[in-house]
Amino acid sequence: PNRADCLSVEGLAREVAALNKMDWSTTQVDNVPVSHQDTLTVSVEATEACPRYLGRLIKGVNANAVTPLWMQERLRRSGLRSLGPLVDVTNYVLIELGQPLHAFDAEKLAGGITVRWAKADEELTLLNNQVIKLDNEALVIADDNQALALAGIMGGNDSAVNEETQSVFLECAFFAPQNIAGKARRFGLHTDSSHRFERGVDATLQARAIERATQLIIDIAGGGAGPITEVTTKAALPQRQAVFLRRQRIEKTLGVALADEQVIDIFQRLGMTVQTQTDGWQIIPPGFRFDMAIEADLIEEIARVYGYNNLPNSSLLMRSELSKATEAVLDIDRVKDLLVDRGYQEAITYSFVDEDIQKAVTPEMEVIRLKNPISSELAVMRSTLWCGLLKAALYNTNRQQNRVRLFETGLRFIKKDGETHQQKMLAGLVLGDAYSEQWGEKARKVDFYDIKTDIQAIFALTGCEVQFLTAQHSALHPGQTAEILSLDGKKIGWLGMLHPNLEKQLGFDAQVFLFELDQVLLLNKHIPVFKSLSKYPSVRRDLALIVKEDVSASEIINCIKGSAEPALQDVIIFDIYRGKGVEEGSKSVALSLIMQDDKQTLTDSEIDAIVSRLLTLLNNEKNAKLRD
Incomplete structure (x- = not known):
């Protein structure tokens, strides 16, 4: 559905023929003899959005003619119902060639045709009777009085053909994909025309398509065709740039060496122009391939046509070396496993946090602001992992989670001597019930010593002894705060209950306990030294x-x-x-x-x-x- 060149019967036939090495032929289209010289003036103001516009008057048509059964059946099988010969022909050419067209009732037009950007607050009633308010980003087809159609998307009701129509102005244009993409969705629309123009229609197809549609209208509804009025801005038309394909790149990417003849044959079957050079080929994509821009695109086409199932399977050869385990450093994954075993869940929060929370938790820290934050609530770099964990815990408690145990590993960012430093940290948070609901233990709330026990379990993995000293932290309760130090006095982290003022400020209705540890100091292991067991009693x-x-x-x-x-x-x-x-x-x-x-x-x-x-x-x- 995203290959614009395959959104037609002719495109599918071309693709099937290329994949199966079959011959195929395009629909025979001859120029329709001109029976009168009447034309409408066509002016294109938005030349970048509409580089090519073709139109012609067909006079004396019988709008009450019956669409042939063969055409009705082909439209039905394509999911379209018959709406009269004029609309049926434009739909038929759309399905057959992939080129959208539109038929205006010429007698309802005032003056000439202009392709322009809509005016602010200009209104248009579409064929589905939907009234839309336009702005200057909408491309429209207009006459001297009003907008007639939303270009490349849907026609308007005021100029629609009906059973009384006798003269038709047939439109066939190329609209640049970037100027149609997204416009239909803005108005809640998705049409067969917009689906194709968004993905890219062949910019060389318009003359052939309008001749085909003209002939079918005359054959079914009669009438006589006037000369084609064409306005083309060549500089704005898409230019197919040559792409160079290196010979060795094919084998390196696909793992198979193809003969030059195979490569050339594949591209020629796909309608591309091939020029052989010393170390590869210069490939010029056809006008209907908007997706051919780089070398990788060409290699993908080779793989697709050659057949993915025909590519050889080979095992990758690589050296497998055992990673060196440092006995003196504990793996952080082992710590994570321990915390999970003790009922914690790992959280991953943003390194960007709300400045108000940051100042409340660590008012003594200098704030590191982002120059281009993604939002005002994520404007500063965190100086502690507690900011994100507190927000995550509050999110859970607001959703009836009465037992929360979270931990996170990550970087905190601090200013030291005028420079920004990153520090690996491990932080945790617990609140609510000490145990999950069960019958074996008396229900109680978590306390300071529960979380202290969790920390002691972590240090038991390292074999290192630490000391918990009474201390003061701006974010923690003054009577339930401990600083964690190694025996030689190095500061490892903090442990304590969230300060009641901060607890109230953030909106918690339960006591919150926190810890944060320097990951580097935490993971230093004590290497055990063998000591024989004493045979004497203790x-x-x-x-x-x-x-x-x-x-x-x-x-x-x-x-x-x-x-x-x-x-x-x-x-x-x-x-x-x-x-x-x-x-x-x-x-x-x-x-x-x-x-x-x-x-x-x-x-x-x-x-x-x-x-x-x-x-x-x-x-x-x-x-x-x-x-x-």
Whole structure:
């Protein structure tokens, strides 16, 4: 349906003959003898849109003549019904040759014919009785008084032929595809004429088509033909440019070597002019092929006519090398799999975000504006992946999704020392129910420690230990915010609950928890070193320490692990208590010390000595005291 040259019986015959190496002949068309000298003046103002316009007067026709049964049947098989001899002939030539024509009732025309652009707010009643309001982008056929037809699309009602018509002005023109394309759809139309003109009609076909239509009208409805009035602007007609086809390019693209005779024969069967040169051919496409512009188009024609099923099948030869896996770096896909296993869904959001959301989430960051944003809501580059995730989460909650768990990997863009830097990040968001609806667990909402557990699971993949320190972030709740650092102090990311003010501003009705991690630092793996299992038993001692409220659990753990006690294997916090028996402004932290020696079983005195040294260290550094 998109090959303009195949939108006619003659075009299909030409194509079938080329594919099957058959002879074919065009419809015989002779010049009709002129019986009178009457003409209409034709003026073409829009020469670029209508480079060629032909018209002739046919007088003394009998509009009540009966269309021959053979023509009615051929039109019926083409999906068209008979509408009278004059309209039937124009439809028949359209189907036969692929050239649209139009017949005006000559007695309804005032003065000559003008091809021009419509005037603003000019109205036209079409053949289907639709009244359209034109503008200066619509091409029309007009007489001295009004627009008569929408050029290349549909005629007008005021100049339509009917059973009383005695004189016909027959129009046959070439309209440039770019000036017809889209115009029919603007007015809610799609006609056989517009379908062809949009795709390109042969610019050399008009004289032949008008002679064919004239002869058929005279044969069926009688009358006499006047001379043809032609207005042609040669400079505006489409020029078929020669395209050079390299011989070796055919084999490289199709994988088959064709003899020169085969190549020439294929193009000649397709109606193309072929000039043989040293390393290829100069091909000039015919006027009906608007789709031949580059070398690849010609190679496609060879493949199509030669037969896709005749092209050889061959396996691609390539070297298969195993990619090198870096043991010290964790694959991000492994992290994604983990998050999916924990109920998250991956999101992909724009790197362009709304400036208002950006300023609300990271007011301290310098905004990086786009010079030509696609919309005002996507005008700045994101400084955090949270902007897109928050918008995606809000979209879901507004559609009755009460449990949302999203993550995204991507770039954030920040200004540093006057330059724009890109940083790979992993971010996540959770809100709503902690579990999907089920019977095994008591229903509850997600909290800070749920998302912290997810992050700890990620770091468990790397084998690296991190610390969560109480901190402040402009987008997060001041009492539920943690900065994530490596043990050597490198900042990896943030974790926390969305600030209540921001939560209200964005329109959330549930608590939102977020995390964002530096992807490069996150994926650094700790390479394990072999250590033999101790055959001696491990020992656990539980302690309850009283510390000030501002001393975090991670500070206590780091202090103990920094003691360099060789027998100390692990420290586990298992309870934090505030209330009766604990002074206000303080808290009780219960922890377990796991101790084991590789060379001997630890004695009670050795264990007591280790615990004593650790208590002294904690008292000196954190003012921690053993709870009574």
